[in-house]
Amino acid sequence: MTQPVDRPRSRGFALVELIVVMVLIGILASIAYPAIDSLRYSAESAMMQIGTTLQAAQREAVSRQHDVRVVFDAANGRLRVIYDLNSNGTADGGERVRGVALEPQIVFGRGGAPARPFGGGPVTLSDGSQTITFHRNGAASASGGLYLTSVRAAAGETRRVRDARAIEIVRATGRIEWFRYTADGSTWLRGF
Numbered sequence: 001m002t003q004p005v006d007r008p009r010s011r012g013f014a015l016v017e018l019i020v021v022m023v024l025i026g027i028l029a030s031i032a033y034p035a036i037d038s039l040r041y042s043a044e045s046a047m048m049q050i051g052t053t054l055q056a057a058q059r060e061a062v063s064r065q066h067d068v069r070v071v072f073d074a075a076n077g078r079l080r081v082i083y084d085l086n087s088n089g090t091a092d093g094g095e096r097v098r099g100v101a102l103e104p105q106i107v108f109g110r111g112g113a114p115a116r117p118f119g120g121g122p123v124t125l126s127d128g129s130q131t132i133t134f135h136r137n138g139a140a141s142a143s144g145g146l147y148l149t150s151v152r153a154a155a156g157e158t159r160r161v162r163d164a165r166a167i168e169i170v171r172a173t174g175r176i177e178w179f180r181y182t183a184d185g186s187t188w189l190r191g192f
Contacts, residue, residue: 014097039105039150044180046106046148047165047191050079051178053100054167055134057081058174061134067172070147072130074108074122077101085138108146110155113164113181116188118145126171143171 057068060083067087072079083096090099102108108122118124125132125144133141145168153160164181166188178191 011152038137039152039160040084042103042106043150043163043165046102047167047178047180048102048168050100050102050146050148051167051176054169054176058134058138058140058176061174064137067133067134068133069131072108072123072132074130074146077104077107084133089133102148105151106148107154109149109154110147110164110166111149112156112158112161113147113149113153113188116145116147116166116168116179118143118168125169132169138174140169140171140174142169142171162167176182 014037047053054070059071062082063070067084067089069082069084069089069091071082073079078099078101081100081151082091083098085092085095086092110120110122117127123144123146125142127142129142131141132144134142144167148162148165148167153163162181162183166179166181168177169175169178170177179188180191181187184191
């Protein structure tokens with residue numbers, strides 16, 4: 001007579017164990033979710049988008065040897081890039097115009113953050129206009145800058161002051177400088 005062979009039983013998870021694990025994951029996620037600050041990341045993304053758009057406009061002016069104008073529309077949260085092929089200061093037929101819009105939860109403004117040296121308005125240029133022109137030598141038509149922040153910070157939420165971002169334009173070189181307001185809400189730090 002043959003002896004029955006003892007086979008090792010494969011052990012799986014019981015339904016109760018799986019439910020307990022899922023509940024624990026849910027609890028941990030609900031604790032961690034407030035720590036993930038999506039508005040701050042959106043402000044960071046907007047700063048990068050606007051900053052690289054300005055850098056690209058300046059490089060286009062130098063490489064193509066024509067003016068590139070950037071018109072800010074702070075009230076509507078957008079800007080227009082006009083590739084002024086004949087450098088006459090107007091958007092003529094046949095010249096390319098590109099629009100860039102901010103994400104819905106981001107606005108031009110600084111919220112409760114202190115002003116940078118260029119000024120306190122959402123878009124502040126030294127010539128008083130809302131248009132910056134990059135010339136064929138790389139220089140900009142004005143110095144100044146702009147602020148970006150979350151709609152909550154713009155509405156006055158003091159704990160959202162760290163959502164503020166600033167972009168400064170140096171007139172002589174057309175250089176774009178980026179700044180973030182620190183997480184502890186004490187100072188502006190240069191980025192990039």
